[in-house]
Amino acid sequence: MxxxxxxxxxxxxxxxxxxxxxxxxxxxxxxxxxxxxxxxxxxxxxxxxxxxxxxxxxxxxxxxxxxxxxxxxxxxxxxxxxxxxxxxxxxxxxxxxxxxxxxxxxxxxxxxxxxxxxxxxxxxxxxxxxxxxxxxxxxxxxxxxxxxxxxxxxxxxxxxxxxxxxxxxxxxxxxxxxxxxxxxxxxxxxxxxxxxALPPLAARKIKEVVLAGADQPLDAALLMERQAFQLLFDTADQKEGMAAFLEKRKPDFKGR
The missing domain is CATH 3.90.226.10 (2-enoyl-CoA Hydratase; Chain A, domain 1)
Structure with a gap:
């Protein structure tokens, strides 16, 4: 059972x-x-x-x-x-x-x-x-x-x-x-x-960086955060999210 x-x-x-x-x-x-x-x-x-x-x-x-x-x-x-x-x-x-x-x-x-x-x-x-x-x-x-x-x-x-x-x-x-x-x-x-309902790739990266950075020296953790932040600008959800904000409409996040 x-x-x-x-x-x-x-x-x-x-x-x-x-x-x-x-x-x-x-x-x-x-x-x-x-x-x-x-x-x-x-x-x-x-x-x-x-x-x-x-x-x-x-x-x-x-x-x-x-x-x-x-x-x-x-x-x-x-x-x-x-x-x-x-x-x-x-x-x-x-x-x-x-x-x-x-x-x-x-x-x-x-x-x-x-x-x-x-x-x-x-x-x-x-x-x-x-x-x-x-x-x-x-x-x-x-x-x-x-x-x-x-x-x-x-x-x-x-x-x-x-x-x-x-x-x-x-x-x-x-x-x-x-x-x-x-x-x-x-x-x-x-x-x-x-x-x-929010961008899943951003959610995953937030979790990853918070957990991985918790036991790192601050400078190393900030570097990790900065790289993850920059990487998300290569996602379709980032483009959709910012376009929707500027166009005053609800975003449609696809996880890509």
Whole structure:
């Protein structure tokens, strides 16, 4: 049985929904394999402009499936090659929006942090509780969280294992915006449609430069930005966008 649902919402938007409610969407090996396959395929799909990732209306993802890890050895964990799963998400060129309701814990929080935008319902909770079971985050939790919220907020979450509310997550910079409970997916999908209506090549370049430049010295990152900016002047969408602005009409972006 599939543990991930894919829906094409039209207008270049695809919604991926984690569908393992009986386990609070714990990231089982099967779910990871499905997500890897989906993200790998979507990256190559020219018709896809924005991807939305949801866990449904009750919970985003309550972390890894500990039943598959409790007796594992270091070599067992190494052979699983989980970096392949996370790499498929990290390498998605299209913008990715996470719609978070309920718990986003451990691997679930790390999954949400792979998104470019996080829309959270008011009842959402974010946390890295790995320390409570004798381990630590192993899929970017110590690195992405620090980059998102700074050392001191991140260390409190990591060393106590205690979750934070959606309001606290927004205040520290972990969440893009908060919506009424139960409305995260609808709002994220609406946001995805608005982004999908804009030039997709420009959107991809913005994502690429923001992510690649984050850990570069400022001068190197500015050079990267400048080159990407100049390259977009070779696209049909740039010509269409500026012509439409000057002619006071709605642009028709083709992704070329």
């Amino acid at each position: 599939s543990e991930v649902r894919l829906e094409r919402g039209g207008e270049g938007v695809v919604v991926l929904t984690l569908d393992r409610p009986e386990a609070r969407n714990a990231l089982s090996p099967g779910m990871r394999e499905e997500l890897t396959a989906h993200f790998t395929a979507l990256a190559q799909d020219a018709d896809v402009r924005v991807v939305v990732l949801s866990g449904g209306t009750k919970v985003f993802a309550a972390g890894a499936d500990l039943r598959t890890m409790a007796e594992a050895s270091p070599s067992d964990m190494m052979r699983r090659g989980s970096e392949r799963f996370w790499g498929s998400i990290r390498n998605l060129p299209q913008p990715l929006i996470a719609a978070v309701e309920g718990w986003a814990l451990g691997g679930g929080c790390e999954l949400a942090m792979h998104a470019d935008i996080i829309v959270a319902g008011e009842g959402a909770r974010f946390g890295q509780p790995e320390i409570k079971v004798g381990i630590m985050p192993g899929s970017g939790g110590t690195q992405r969280l620090v980059r998102a919220v700074g050392k001191f907020k991140a260390m409190r979450m990591l060393l106590t294992g205690e979750p934070v509310t959606a309001a606290a997550a927004e205040a520290m910079g972990l969440v893009s915006e908060i919506v009424p409970e139960g409305e995260a997916l609808g709002h994220a999908t609406e946001l995805a449609r608005s982004i999908a």
